[in-house]
Amino acid sequence: MYIALIFIWLFFTVRTEGTFITTRNLSNLSRQVSILSILATGMTLVIITGNIDLSIGSLMGMIGGICGVLQVWYSWGTLPVIIVAILCGALIGLLNGYLISFIKIPSFVVTLGGLLMFRGALIAINRGITISPMAESFKFIGQAYLPEELGYLLSIGLILIFDLIFVKSRNFNIKYNFKIEPLSKFVLKLVLYDTLIIIFVLIMNMYRGIPIPVIIMLIIIGIFTFISQKTKFGRYIYAVGGNYEAAFYSGINVKFIILYVIVLMGILSSIAGIMLTARLNAATVSAGMNMELDAIAATIIGGTSFSGGIGSIPGAILGALIMSSLDNGMSLLNMNVYWQYIIKGIVLILAVWFDIYYKKE
């Protein structure tokens, strides 16, 4: 998949005669990918439990609508708007989760219903029009940049965290005589990651700095990767998706695990909704349309299995990067919308095909 991404980037760079890798476009791409990554993070957990959430695109839009109405029409401050928006997302997640986990309506059905209902609700809330402009403090979430110095500081922090995690895991493997890669390869890998981080920050700073959405994304990815890999709750998510019955027999509170995951998905969708509204500086009727499909595609490209129990958040982020790069590059090329859909569809199927082939080998 890394190779696919590099290939996609090279292709667009050549075809757009370099426009694709201008700092401005990369900054733009990074903001696009932030929102999708956050959705894909939640979607990964949902699909690992063996469920699906089709309602997140509409939910995002509706949350955006709520933000717009509260801020523009009722002049609420940014902080209360955000709090209410996230609470709404959590509440809807709770309702979805209750129907899925306790009433046992298939998640496909519940969230397909949500997809329709929330889109309808959005049009009702917005009265069918675009609401704008948002307050400066609200726009900050989607449009602002981190000052240059803070960006560098962040890169140092990231490098330290990354290296520490890698060294720790290597030491751990040495301690228990597990298989390790040769030291030279290991160091090379670290240097490569560190360089990538530095290059990223340099490019961002050459434009206007690291976008705030990227920061939000990094925090969310960090927290959720940690939860899924290191905590009891994370283990239980995999267990429930891997074998629901065995998880039940193992004494896991299976219903609540699924409920919590759907609630988290609701919260992440509302965060994505807030970010999108902030970036567009408007709450539109079509906001978030088809985003659920992009998020599912990113998750699947990232290696998460539809049968549940298998998947990882970093994989989904890579998937999100591929999907966003395609979107971004094809828009730059002024490709027809129909081509954009067709190509994204083909890439999704090819990715899974490749994955199946690779696993067989």
Next chain:
Amino acid sequence: MDNIIEIKNLTKVFPGVVALDNVNINIKKGEIYSLCGENGAGKSTLIKILSGIYPKSTYNGYILLNGDKIEFKNNKDAETAGIVTIYQELSLVQELNIAENIFLNNEPSNKFGVIDQNKLFKKTQKLLDQVGVNNNLSEKIADLSSSKKQLIEIAKALSKNGKILILDEPTSALTDKETEILMSILKKLKKKGITCIYISHKLSEVLQISDRITVLRDGKLVGTKVSKETNFKELTKMMIGREINKVYQKEKHSILETVLKVKDFCVYNEKGKKIVKNVTFEAKKGEIVGFYGLIGAGRTELLSGIFGAYPNRISGDVYIRGKKVQIKNPRDALREGIFLLSEDKKKYGLFMDNTLQFNITISSLNKIIQNFVISKDKEIMYCNKMVNTLSIKTPLLSTYIKNLSGGNQQKVIFAKSLMVEPSIFFLDDPTIGIDVGAKREIYSLIKEIAKSGATVVLITSELNEIIGMSDRVITMYEGEIRGDEKIELTNRKSILNKIFGGD
């Protein structure tokens, strides 16, 4: 008799393992030929080669069928050639009826693909007569007993004009009585010139049914014996390379106070019918209580009911050390110190796509949590301890469960239970589908568990196992307890009588 199958210098290598090492076998036409060996001896690999699942290009050596070299590309090729395999896991579609199942993907139809119902039922009836099943053809598979399902599988194989039937553990889900029916059918088929290749862990069964027996060990052929000229002891010795004197080592252990008391326990099926009827029993500290009965007598439902895992209505009281407890789900049960090892380990016990350590620790993550984070150090420490005490054969702790053998998978579930440190173990057929060597280890493990002061409630379908293991045996018939006796005070005949509804 002519050789119908000749296997020459067959070698099959998996990454890191030689599954079959230069094996030469001749199988005669019309004989019942058994393959024996511990898990991992190479039986399954051999079958998979014969049935075309591992195509020609993946192994060395060759196989002659009626003197001709065979080169199967897939399972379908093998079936066309007349080699039909009946697998351990039944391949019937539960929601379809008998006739539909037998001719699945082989339906008699006209040129437009419309199924000829008349022909379908006529043909099915003929096959059912052959295997001695007298059920209505339109009955759903889901409503049939395990033995009937097994016979339907055989009928299905015959429908494909099978000349050679491969039966992989056909009796693992059958009671002794049902096994006998199966045996007599196989003997009938033999008279009709059908060759059977029979794989089973149950040696007594193998000795009884087969003409010749071949033993494999670690992928190598140990030897082939004529059944009449060999015995249980010799075969086990061949299989494990040493002699087993006593499979069950009876030990006196001290039985003290009552730990579990179940009173007037009832379990109802989804239609509201009572399938466990007012069951009352006790189990003491350090005691092994065996439950014996036919499949469907309600033993499994009783234990899963007490454990809080039964999906439908239950009633009755459960006391642990004199205190009444409310168990609504397995979480409550584990908290009260009850662990259930289910008879269907794939469905209720294991996470196949996860690692060994994931499976061992999943019920007791609290023990390896430090500051809300799973401590890998502690996890590995515990798992290593378990792997050593139970001698689980695995390359790594991070090996996926699906890559372990059946016996080792079962040991992983035992490891999981030991991690929980329950005071009451419910073991529902813990040795089902496991080879003699692993069985012996599991028997001594169960004894060990009881000796350490835990209470064991054991269900098994093998009478020898019940008699060899239990301190007390409780017999069940149609949801009721028919007998509850110390093992010294009863005998085989009396137990068998009770499970069939006698006095």
